[in-house]
Amino acid sequence: MSTICVIDGGEIKMNPKRKGFAEVIVDVRAYDVDRAFLYQIPPGFAETCQVGARVLVPFGSRKLEGYVVNLTDAQTVQEIKPILDVLDDHPPLTPELVDLSEWLAARYCTTRVACMQAMLPGGIRAKQETYLKIRQSPAILDPLDEQMLQWMRERKRVTLEQVRKQFPDADGRIDLLIKEGILQIDKQLHRGMKEKTVQGVALTESARNQYESLIRSLSPRARKQKACIEFLYAQEDAVPVHELLAKLQTGRSTIERLIEQGHVKTEALAVRRNPFDSAYERDKPLALTAEQQQSLQPILQGIRQKRKAEFLLHGITGSGKTEVYLQAIQACLNEGKQAIMLVPEISLTPQTVERFKKRYGEAVAVLHSRLSAGERYDEWLRIRRQDVKIVVGARSAIFAPFQSLGLIIIDEEHETSYKQDDPPKYVTHEVACFRAQYANAAVVYGSATPSFERMVAAQTGDIQYLALTKRVFGQEMPKIHIVDMRQELQSGNRTMFSRLLRQQMEAVFQQKKQMLLFLNRRGHSTFVLCRACGEAIKCPHCDISLTFHKLQNWTQLRCHYCGYAKPVDSQCPLCGSRHIRHFGTGTQKVEEALKMEFPHLRVIRMDIDTTVQKGSHERLLDAFRNKRADVLLGTQMIAKGLDFPDVTLVGVIAADTSLHIPDFRANERTFQLLSQVAGRAGRHTDQGTVVIQTYAPDHPVLTACAKQTYDAFFREEIQHRRVLQYPPFVEFASWLIAHEAEPTAASLAVQLAGDLHQAFAGKSVYILQPTPAPFPKINGKYRYHVLMKYANWWHIEKQMRKIHTDMLKEVRQKGGTLSLDINAQTIL
DNA sequence: GGAAGACGGTGT
DNA sequence: CACCGTCTTCCC
Numbered sequence: 001m002s003t004i005c006v007i008d009g010g011e012i013k014m015n016p017k018r019k020g021f022a023e024v025i026v027d028v029r030a031y032d033v034d035r036a037f038l039y040q041i042p043p044g045f046a047e048t049c050q051v052g053a054r055v056l057v058p059f060g061s062r063k064l065e066g067y068v069v070n071l072t073d074a075q076t077v078q079e080i081k082p083i084l085d086v087l088d089d090h091p092p093l094t095p096e097l098v099d100l101s102e103w104l105a106a107r108y109c110t111t112r113v114a115c116m117q118a119m120l121p122g123g124i125r126a127k128q129e130t131y132l133k134i135r136q137s138p139a140i141l142d143p144l145d146e147q148m149l150q151w152m153r154e155r156k157r158v159t160l161e162q163v164r165k166q167f168p169d170a171d172g173r174i175d176l177l178i179k180e181g182i183l184q185i186d187k188q189l190h191r192g193m194k195e196k197t198v199q200g201v202a203l204t205e206s207a208r209n210q211y212e213s214l215i216r217s218l219s220p221r222a223r224k225q226k227a228c229i230e231f232l233y234a235q236e237d238a239v240p241v242h243e244l245l246a247k248l249q250t251g252r253s254t255i256e257r258l259i260e261q262g263h264v265k266t267e268a269l270a271v272r273r274n275p276f277d278s279a280y281e282r283d284k285p286l287a288l289t290a291e292q293q294q295s296l297q298p299i300l301q302g303i304r305q306k307r308k309a310e311f312l313l314h315g316i317t318g319s320g321k322t323e324v325y326l327q328a329i330q331a332c333l334n335e336g337k338q339a340i341m342l343v344p345e346i347s348l349t350p351q352t353v354e355r356f357k358k359r360y361g362e363a364v365a366v367l368h369s370r371l372s373a374g375e376r377y378d379e380w381l382r383i384r385r386q387d388v389k390i391v392v393g394a395r396s397a398i399f400a401p402f403q404s405l406g407l408i409i410i411d412e413e414h415e416t417s418y419k420q421d422d423p424p425k426y427v428t429h430e431v432a433c434f435r436a437q438y439a440n441a442a443v444v445y446g447s448a449t450p451s452f453e454r455m456v457a458a459q460t461g462d463i464q465y466l467a468l469t470k471r472v473f474g475q476e477m478p479k480i481h482i483v484d485m486r487q488e489l490q491s492g493n494r495t496m497f498s499r500l501l502r503q504q505m506e507a508v509f510q511q512k513k514q515m516l517l518f519l520n521r522r523g524h525s526t527f528v529l530c531r532a533c534g535e536a537i538k539c540p541h542c543d544i545s546l547t548f549h550k551l552q553n554w555t556q557l558r559c560h561y562c563g564y565a566k567p568v569d570s571q572c573p574l575c576g577s578r579h580i581r582h583f584g585t586g587t588q589k590v591e592e593a594l595k596m597e598f599p600h601l602r603v604i605r606m607d608i609d610t611t612v613q614k615g616s617h618e619r620l621l622d623a624f625r626n627k628r629a630d631v632l633l634g635t636q637m638i639a640k641g642l643d644f645p646d647v648t649l650v651g652v653i654a655a656d657t658s659l660h661i662p663d664f665r666a667n668e669r670t671f672q673l674l675s676q677v678a679g680r681a682g683r684h685t686d687q688g689t690v691v692i693q694t695y696a697p698d699h700p701v702l703t704a705c706a707k708q709t710y711d712a713f714f715r716e717e718i719q720h721r722r723v724l725q726y727p728p729f730v731e732f733a734s735w736l737i738a739h740e741a742e743p744t745a746a747s748l749a750v751q752l753a754g755d756l757h758q759a760f761a762g763k764s765v766y767i768l769q770p771t772p773a774p775f776p777k778i779n780g781k782y783r784y785h786v787l788m789k790y791a792n793w794w795h796i797e798k799q800m801r802k803i804h805t806d807m808l809k810e811v812r813q814k815g816g817t818l819s820l821d822i823n824a825q826t827i828l
Numbered sequence: 829g830g831a832a833g834a835c836g837g838t839g840t
Numbered sequence: 841c842a843c844c845g846t847c848t849t850c851c852c
Binding site: 026 | 829830831832
């Protein structure tokens with residue numbers, strides 16, 4: 001792959017008034033150092049110390065890494081310390097990404113470094129390790145201390161961390177031993193990830209110049225040495241030493257002799273840690289259907305035009321979205337620009353990667369969580385050097401350091417994984433918009449069940465709507481049955497399998513096909529449901545399910561949204577039935593029931609319990625794919641991205657569980673989820689069957705799902721959102737306070753809510769009552785949250801930032817923690 | 829985040 | 841007033 005490597009600063013401006021000072025953000029995640037510090041640029045670093053460079057600077061009494069965010073001519077009189085070192089050959093951050101980090105920090109109310117760290121591959125930064133050494137071993141020692149010292153003696157180097165882990169309650173004793181001079185701490189800064197190198201060899205200048213005479217001067221017995229020199233003479237660059245030795249069938253001593261004599265020199269050769277084991281056969285673009293063609297055309301225009309353009313590609317499963325992406329990317333490359341392709345981590349399977357590798361070969365870099373730190377770093381470096389044109393990756397690949405971006409694709413746009421859940425808690429599509437604006441690029445959102453946010457934007461014309469309504473190979477969509485579990489109960493079927501599901505299962509197994517059994521359970525927040533009428537008990541104000549709380553000696557139903565609370569009903573408030581109970585069936589329970597009722601079936605269960613081990617996920621899926629089981633039973637994790645040719649039946653045990661999650665998006669999510677699961681059935685030859693069991697068969701989500709009518713469902717549901725002022729018509733921010741003492745947590749939350757009320761009085765900002773968070777106690781800390789909604793973040797940003805910093809101080813001081821989630825995607 | 833100074837309690 | 845644990849401050 002021959003690409004021109006353009007790193008910014010490749011062309012050095014011959015400016016006589018070169019800026020002599022750098023504004024640096026130090027690599028410390030704390031709010032009071034979240035500003036630029038000024039440093040002198042020593043003449044020696046004038047060329048390398050550019051915006052985006054990673055530098056080493058003196059900071060207080062320490063040396064720290066930091067990032068240059070601006071170059072200036074300083075006017076200040078105060079003493080300015082010099083930069084100590086520039087840490088990379090080329091700045092790891094582009095000027096665009098430096099700007100983006102500033103925007104991100106403001107948008108998501110976080111520190112600048114947190115944003116920069118999110119943009120860089122983990123492991124690039126230096127890591128400080130604290131080692132513990134034994135200075136002296138006194139004869140008389142506390143037996144516990146002796147035991148610890150013995151353990152340390154048995155290994156060469158131990159970190160403080162390791163000792164702490166091994167001896168959990170030894171903290172105080174370690175401090176004491178240090179003070180007594182028995183132990184010593186030794187802090188070392190380890191340089192971050194580097195390129196992997198192998199030893200390479202080449203002829204030295206002098207050997208090359210005097211080649212003829214050198215050959216002649218060799219003893220006739222030194223045949224191998226001669227061969228070496230001849231081989232290296234024919235080589236332009238250094239050759240990895242292991243390759244040379246293998247080629248010439250000789251050992252290390254040959255080459256070492258030549259090195260000693262000064263004929264051969266060694267040099268470190270960078271090698272790529274390549275995560276792909278095989279070269280892929282290349283393929284060609286497929287012929288497009290008329291619909292695909294119609295969708296592709298506007299995207300191509302969008303790539304060519306000189307401003308940002310956004311598209312929503314709404315295509316049913318099997319309608320060939322990926323081929324549209326691939327051809328759009330081709331057009332982008334033809335324009336000399338680069339492309340980012342984002343997919344949810346879960347669907348970043350070898351098959352997905354293969355599709356891109358086959359079309360674009362070495363021009364593709366892949367970034368996902370299963371790469372080793374080294375592989376990830378190398379892939380990132382290939383991007384940074386502009387050696388690749390395309391990145392396929394999960395969320396964080398949105399920060400790929402490309403310099404002329406032409407296209408960003410966000411596939412399965414509606415997936416929740418596009419929100420990062422630690423700071424900066426960014427929403428990927430917003431980052432995409434920033435970058436597209438900056439680079440005048442096109443953004444394509446793809447989904448079979450688009451998020452309401454994107455649909456509304458399409459309606460208002462902010463993004464262009466493109467639809468794929470037909471399957472490429474004309475397969476039938478699966479047939480979806482909704483089963484009324486209330487009737488099952490009435491007819492005396494008290495099991496968790498309806499008669500229809502049972503019957504379908506039998507048929508599937510007789511035909512030696514396979515099935516997925518989906519248990520739709522999320523969160524442990526239990527809601528209360530009437531098994532007779534199918535109603536979940538909801539908050540009278542918020543249209544959100546109430547959550548069942550068990551306190552010491554009484555139970556209560558609570559609204560996590562507004563704080564409304566009432567006692568638990570013993571009978572249904574609507575129909576008076578006593579068949580009322582709180583829900584929460586686990587996968588184990590279903591597995592037991594399956595074994596009881598279908599003892600001959602081979603079941604694979606996939607949930608958090610069976611997939612904690614690394615690689616177990618793949619192992620279980622492989623076993624199922626190889627037909628070593630008839631049923632794959634699981635939660636969300638079996639809903640997405642999987643493609644098993646022999647699955648003809650999908651069963652959903654109880655759709656209600658996700659329907660009644662106390663979140664305004666519950667309906668949207670349930671529809672997306674059920675559509676996704678349904679899509680797992682009959683993807684190949686046979687038409688698939690889907691059986692969805694529910695206590696609320698008339699619920700609009702379920703009727704829409706049965707008919708697969710996304711548009712009608714969207715039109716109806718969006719009305720509720722508009723009336724109740726939920727996103728996308730407003731935006732949520734969610735504050736969370738945690739503290740060991742419940743009253744403190746509660747009072748801090750009340751104080752926060754008070755501050756917010758005061759700051760935004762008279763503005764169209766709604767602050768909801770502080771309530772216990774959905775998981776009210778985690779790790780011994782009581783959690784309270786305060787939700788707020790507003791129309792435009794930038795109208796409240798300054799005040800929010802102030803409240804955030806003030807409150808953070810207050811909460812920290814009292815020993816608690818505070819976190820803030822801007823544009824929260826859920827109110828849980 | 830973390831070192832260094834300020835602070836405030838305790839003990840001879 | 842030295843000593844020590846904890847809280848505050850400052851870092852170009």
